[in-house]
Amino acid sequence: MEEENACLRVFADKEHLNHCSNKLEAAKETIQDLSEVLSLAGSETRLKLLYLLEQEGELCVCDLSDVLGMTMPAVSQQLRKLKDGNIIQSKKVGQTIFYALKPEHLAAIRPLFQYISDKTAKRLEKVI
Amino acid sequence: MEEENACLRVFADKEHLNHCSNKLEAAKETIQDLSEVLSLAGSETRLKLLYLLEQEGELCVCDLSDVLGMTMPAVSQQLRKLKDGNIIQSKKVGQTIFYALKPEHLAAIRPLFQYISDKTAKRLEKVI
DNA sequence: TATATATTTAAGAATTTGCTTAAATACTTA
DNA sequence: TAAGTATTTAAGCAAATTCTTAAATATATA
Numbered sequence: 001m002e003e004e005n006a007c008l009r010v011f012a013d014k015e016h017l018n019h020c021s022n023k024l025e026a027a028k029e030t031i032q033d034l035s036e037v038l039s040l041a042g043s044e045t046r047l048k049l050l051y052l053l054e055q056e057g058e059l060c061v062c063d064l065s066d067v068l069g070m071t072m073p074a075v076s077q078q079l080r081k082l083k084d085g086n087i088i089q090s091k092k093v094g095q096t097i098f099y100a101l102k103p104e105h106l107a108a109i110r111p112l113f114q115y116i117s118d119k120t121a122k123r124l125e126k127v128i
Numbered sequence: 129m130e131e132e133n134a135c136l137r138v139f140a141d142k143e144h145l146n147h148c149s150n151k152l153e154a155a156k157e158t159i160q161d162l163s164e165v166l167s168l169a170g171s172e173t174r175l176k177l178l179y180l181l182e183q184e185g186e187l188c189v190c191d192l193s194d195v196l197g198m199t200m201p202a203v204s205q206q207l208r209k210l211k212d213g214n215i216i217q218s219k220k221v222g223q224t225i226f227y228a229l230k231p232e233h234l235a236a237i238r239p240l241f242q243y244i245s246d247k248t249a250k251r252l253e254k255v256i
Numbered sequence: 257t258a259t260a261t262a263t264t265t266a267a268g269a270a271t272t273t274g275c276t277t278a279a280a281t282a283c284t285t286a
Numbered sequence: 287t288a289a290g291t292a293t294t295t296a297a298g299c300a301a302a303t304t305c306t307t308a309a310a311t312a313t314a315t316a
Contacts, residue, residue, distance in 0.1 A: 020180055020187075020195045030247040031175050034240060039170030045304085047163040051155060052148055059148075061263060067148045074305060076264060095262050095313040111239035112162060119158040173274080189293060202275060204294060223283040223292050258316085265310070272303070280295070286288085 040085045041109055045070070046078050050101065053088060054113050058100040168213045169237055173198070174206050178229065181216060182241050186228040 024031075041047055048068055052059060059067075065075040079099055082088045087109070089102045152159075169175055176196055180187060187195075193203040207227055210216045215237070217230045 017191060017194055020184060020191070023183055024176060024180060024195060026252065027179060027244055027248045029251060030244050031179060032172060033247070034244060035170055035172045035175040037170075038166050038175065038240070042163055042165075042167030042170040043304090044160060044163045047159050047166065048152060051159060052152060055151055056148060062261095063145060063148070066145055067152060071306075072263065073265085073307085077304080080264085092313095097263065107243065112166070115235065116155055116158050116162060119161070120155045123157060124154065171274085190291095199276075200293065201277085201295085205274075208294085220283095225293065259314100260316095261312100261314075263311080263313100266308085267306100269306080270304090273301080274299105275301100276297100276299085278296085281293080282291100283293100284289100284291075286290095 036085060037087065037105060037109065040082055040087060041112065046082060049078060049082065051113065051116060053099060053101050058098040060096045060098050164213060165215065165233060165237065168210055168215060169240065174210060177206060177210065179241065179244060181227060181229050186226040188224045188226050
């Protein structure tokens with residue numbers, strides 16, 4: 001029966017708040033997982049990396065550093081985060097390492113690429 | 129004709145890299161916008177807030193702070209970020225401020241909620 | 257074996273984030 | 287008008303992020 005940091009407003013609907021808490025509790029793990037994926041995708045650099053990998057299939061660190069205009073260590077470190085987050089995978093060919101999206105987590109971020117494509121198309125229409 | 133930080137590998141396909149650069153350039157603004165939205169959604173606290181608002185329609189700061197078990201300033205500051213990012217909107221009723229998702233940016237994040245719902249349902253199935 | 261290439265790892269600095277606590281604001285009601 | 291409630295603002299701090307540069311690793315080639 002603690003009030004904790006609750007407000008004291010008359011219209012506070014305890015039952016409704018409980019309903020919300022339960023809903024949140026049920027979705028807790030999913031929200032944790034998803035927020036992890038989203039925070040990875042939610043950086044300009046990493047979203048560019050993901051976009052390029054989605055469009056091109058696979059690219060090496062060198063290519064990516066070239067296209068993004070960033071140093072290889074910088075790119076490598078971001079790729080590592082994406083790999084740790086299970087969003088991308090790597091394949092070694094000689095001394096070159098090719099990165100590609102991992103099909104597994106794609107369900108969550110695929111719609112984002114669709115969004116990028118659609119928006120980009122719209123922007124280009126405007127220009128024409 | 130600068131090599132910048134490009135690798136010197138024989139198989140570097142200049143034409144392909146150019147193609148990638150152009151593609152990235154075309155999507156640049158969209159990627160900037162989207163990464164902004166994703167980084168906002170990519171925090172456990174804020175994703176919870178968005179999820180609750182999506183499920184419940186609208187909630188006041190007090191309710192949200194109650195359900196999340198966080199102080200009101202903490203919640204308020206996160207809501208502010210979401211509002212600055214144009215993801216949510218507020219409506220004042222007396223001294224209470226109700227927050228709700230903004231239809232505008234919903235296109236980008238709607239699929240995420242679907243993902244949460246689906247995943248949560250699956251997890252609950254497992255338990256049963 | 258020596259040298260070069262592609263990549264990673266490590267250490268460190270500048271910036272950003274996400275909270276905390278205290279105080280300010282705005283509205284309501286006695 | 288005074289007191290109370292819902293919320294925001296502000297200042298500050300600990301932790302996380304993202305780059306930089308330098309060095310290490312692994313593979314290829316002369």
